[in-house]
Amino acid sequence: MKNVAKVGLGVLTSIGGYLEVGSIGTALQAGARYRYGLLWALAVGTVCVIFLTEMTGRLAAVSQHTVVDAIRKRFGVSFQIWPLATQSVVDLFVLASEIGGAALALQLLTGASMRVWALPVALLVWALLWFGTFRAIEHSVATLGLITLCFAVAAVKLGPDWHEAVRNLVPHVSHRDPAQYGYLAVAVLGATISPYLITFYSSGGVEERMTPKDLLPNRIVAAVGMSFGSLVAMAIVVLAALVLAPRGVRADTYQESAFILTIPFPRWGFALFCTSLFIGCVGAALELALDLAYIVSQSFGWDWGESQRPREEARFALVYTLALLVAPLPALAGLDPLKLTMFSMAITVVALPIVIGPLLVIMNDKQYLHAQTNGLLGNVAVMVIVALAFVLAVVAIPLQITGAR
Amino acid sequence: MTRRRRIVRVEELLGRRVRADDGRVVGRIEEVRADRRGDVYEVTAYLLGTGALLERLALVRKWFRRRPAKLVARWDQIDISRPDAPRLLCTPEELTCE
Amino acid sequence: MDLVRDVLDIRLVDREGQGLGRVDGILLQLRAGRPPRFVAMEVGAVTAARRIHPRVAAIVRWATRRLFPCVRTTRYAPTLCRDLGVDIELDLVASKNPRLLRMEKWLGRHVVSKLPGGTW
Numbered sequence: 153m154k155n156v157a158k159v160g161l162g163v164l165t166s167i168g169g170y171l172e173v174g175s176i177g178t179a180l181q182a183g184a185r186y187r188y189g190l191l192w193a194l195a196v197g198t199v200c201v202i203f204l205t206e207m208t209g210r211l212a213a214v215s216q217h218t219v220v221d222a223i224r225k226r227f228g229v230s231f232q233i234w235p236l237a238t239q240s241v242v243d244l245f246v247l248a249s250e251i252g253g254a255a256l257a258l259q260l261l262t263g264a265s266m267r268v269w270a271l272p273v274a275l276l277v278w279a280l281l282w283f284g285t286f287r288a289i290e291h292s293v294a295t296l297g298l299i300t301l302c303f304a305v306a307a308v309k310l311g312p313d314w315h316e317a318v319r320n321l322v323p324h325v326s327h328r329d330p331a332q333y334g335y336l337a338v339a340v341l342g343a344t345i346s347p348y349l350i351t352f353y354s355s356g357g358v359e360e361r362m363t364p365k366d367l368l369p370n371r372i373v374a375a376v377g378m379s380f381g382s383l384v385a386m387a388i389v390v391l392a393a394l395v396l397a398p399r400g401v402r403a404d405t406y407q408e409s410a411f412i413l414t415i416p417f418p419r420w421g422f423a424l425f426c427t428s429l430f431i432g433c434v435g436a437a438l439e440l441a442l443d444l445a446y447i448v449s450q451s452f453g454w455d456w457g458e459s460q461r462p463r464e465e466a467r468f469a470l471v472y473t474l475a476l477l478v479a480p481l482p483a484l485a486g487l488d489p490l491k492l493t494m495f496s497m498a499i500t501v502v503a504l505p506i507v508i509g510p511l512l513v514i515m516n517d518k519q520y521l522h523a524q525t526n527g528l529l530g531n532v533a534v535m536v537i538v539a540l541a542f543v544l545a546v547v548a549i550p551l552q553i554t555g556a557r
Numbered sequence: 558m559t560r561r562r563r564i565v566r567v568e569e570l571l572g573r574r575v576r577a578d579d580g581r582v583v584g585r586i587e588e589v590r591a592d593r594r595g596d597v598y599e600v601t602a603y604l605l606g607t608g609a610l611l612e613r614l615a616l617v618r619k620w621f622r623r624r625p626a627k628l629v630a631r632w633d634q635i636d637i638s639r640p641d642a643p644r645l646l647c648t649p650e651e652l653t654c655e
Numbered sequence: 656m657d658l659v660r661d662v663l664d665i666r667l668v669d670r671e672g673q674g675l676g677r678v679d680g681i682l683l684q685l686r687a688g689r690p691p692r693f694v695a696m697e698v699g700a701v702t703a704a705r706r707i708h709p710r711v712a713a714i715v716r717w718a719t720r721r722l723f724p725c726v727r728t729t730r731y732a733p734t735l736c737r738d739l740g741v742d743i744e745l746d747l748v749a750s751k752n753p754r755l756l757r758m759e760k761w762l763g764r765h766v767v768s769k770l771p772g773g774t775w
Contacts, residue, residue, distance in 0.1 A: 228568075598693035632690040
């Protein structure tokens with residue numbers, strides 16, 4: 153019974169915490185410009201994330217150590233500085249996007265400029281981290297994040313062509329503006345397979361004191377939670393295909409897409425969209441700020457843990473404090489959050505191989521995983537994901553140049 | 558080349574090529590083994606390997622059932638006083654395999 | 656004990672589980688006619704930076720002297736090791752030793768406690 157409750161909570165947390173500014177923005181553009189044509193990218197990304205989160209959760213449960221701990225120990229500091237530096241930059245950019253997204257949501261709801269909201273949003277995120285515990289933050293934000301299920305309800309309500317949607321789950325190319333198609337595919341994959349998910353999930357596993365008894369719940373939560381979360385993101389693609397595409401709206405900004413829920417929900421649709429965007433962005437901002445503090449602290453062996461008081465882990469707390477001082481700057485400068493998001497997704501993809509690559513070694517390390525090292529399926533999955541990550545990293549910047557418009 | 562030192566860092570030795578008197582590379586230092594003797598930890602041996610990247614991947618060992626061979630040099634068989642250029646003090650044939 | 660596998664880059668913790676940093680360096684003392692002696696595990700930003708590149712170490716040394724003069728490289732004798740596992744447990748208590756975790760304690764006293772809610 154306890155395990156069922158744990159799994160249920162884990163699944164709800166995954167669903168509620170899945171959507172954020174990157175997944176919303178890329179799904180809107182994908183659906184608006186290519187209708188169902190990029191659903192396969194979400195599906196592929198989700199399969200990758202399921203494998204990766206299961207593995208990092210398993211590492212945390214068996215060894216009570218995180219991916220960063222294992223990388224530092226196995227490869228040494230002269231290698232580890234590269235994923236640390238890369239992921240820190242990526243986390244900061246994505247954090248800035250999330251703060252911008254949340255500020256924009258408040259702008260849409262209140263009419264006051266997002267520049268006014270940037271600092272209060274950052275302050276809210278900081279206060280939740282400073283005064284809250286990991287469990288309280290994770291569960292409360294994820295519970296609120298269940299509001300994003302409104303996208304799924306709306307998509308079903310509009311009666312999409314399910315056959316067409318399912319057909320587009322198979323990877324294919326588009327002949328209409330292939331550079332832009334490729335760029336959006338990369339962006340969707342970057343939004344789905346975020347490096348911070350991997351390090352955050354393993355750190356969360358240690359924070360929650362996962363043990364080998366949690367291996368099966370971890371597997372279920374990874375598979376079911378991420379799948380359901382992905383369905384919500386797919387629902388946004390479907391909605392954009394049904395609402396934005398026929399009206400010629402390209403989803404160049406969140407503002408022009410904000411009416412997307414007013415068709416299925418005339419009275420509450422706009423407020424639902426803005427609230428979903430706000431909650432999704434705040435939740436992701438919490439995770440990203442924490443992730444930055446996790447990876448720096450774990451790399452250098454500092455004490456870390458969201459459930460501790462800030463003065464007991466001063467360096468850990470100050471890392472996320474500094475990050476939240478810097479992250480609102482683009483929003484304060486008025487930089488469009490969607491443009492920053494799409495750029496962040498491209499650099500996320502460039503960072504992927506360097507963060508995921510070491511898993512090939514770590515997940516076969518008996519000193520950490522004992523009898524729970526990867527089997528054949530796990531190792532093949534990691535190799536395919538690493539290969540995919542390398543391909544994406546190579547094509548991301550050229551596609552950003554040729555396909556971003 | 559650095560001068561001879563009394564204090565040497567293990568991380569400076571890691572990966573360094575060990576050369577025999579004839580200049581031949583015998584291997585790279587991959588491990589330093591120590592044993593406790595009373596209150597003191599003393600180095601007993603150095604493990605030399607090829608330093609090959611693939612061999613260090615646990616996956617290769619797992620799939621090809623191949624443990625990379627390592628040469629074991631006793632503490633008195635390698636001069637590490639110049640950490641950037643460790644020198645073999647015996648013949649390569651005197652080293653043992655692990 | 657394999658120094659590279661079991662000691663280098665491993666996290667050090669004290670008897671109370673408080674993190675003391677990672678082993679960034681291992682010092683051997685050379686003795687004429689006798690085996691080298693493992694004398695210290697070293698924890699410090701400059702030690703870690705030296706492994707990346709000597710120039711990085713020079714920058715880190717300059718920065719720590721200017722910005723955090725209280726920060727020092729710390730050395731721990733190997734005889735302090737109580738337990739070798741995924742972490743190395745040392746036979747000491749950091750909170751009782753003013754020379755340990757200087758930066759952490761300084762930041763806690765002079766920065767964190769000055770922020771709202773920093774003393775809770």
